Amino acid sequence: MGLGSSGQIYHHLKTLSSANIVEQHGRGDYRIAAKRVVPLFVSMLAAADIAGDLGT
Template sequence: MTDVDAKLAELEARIEALEGRRHPEDPARGFIEYHGNVDFGGELNWTIRYSAASVLQLPASIRVEVLAALGHPVRHALVQALLDGPRTGIELAEAVGLTSTGQLYHHVRALSSANIIEQHSRGTYHIPPPKIVPVLVLMTAAADIGNLLQSG
């Protein structure tokens, strides 16, 4: 091997090491990132990036509460209805086929407690704009996990 070949091999190894390196926050575990640019009553741009190791350190109780709130079919339907914009309690109940305000407020309380929806004005609910892309990501990820979407 000539001196030039040795230097070339060394440079190739250094480039491979640099290009193969994962996110600097945690080179061993990598990172998770999601982003979106959507128009749900106004253009929203959202990007978030965490090291994979830090995701595992997020409080489990908060994650579980959000997933449980979205995991109920009625609550999922309420969220889908609110993606079209703010709605009154009566409009939400009609949209998802609830016959009592007690049923509605039970589900609204779970979604509010999980910080997914907020009361916009007296009797009107909405999904806060910074939550829309994360909610859509969760819906997409759930479909992906359930094999409804095919990556690639």
């Protein structure tokens, strides 16, 4: 998928886990924490809007 090296992915997942944004459900199985889904999508939409990626 072109996401980068496994070391980079692990580093980002560790940071997201520490912030309680993702939860680990097994070896290599990470999921967005249920209570973080809506705030995460709102943040992503705001960032896309600021970047001009949403169109009009």
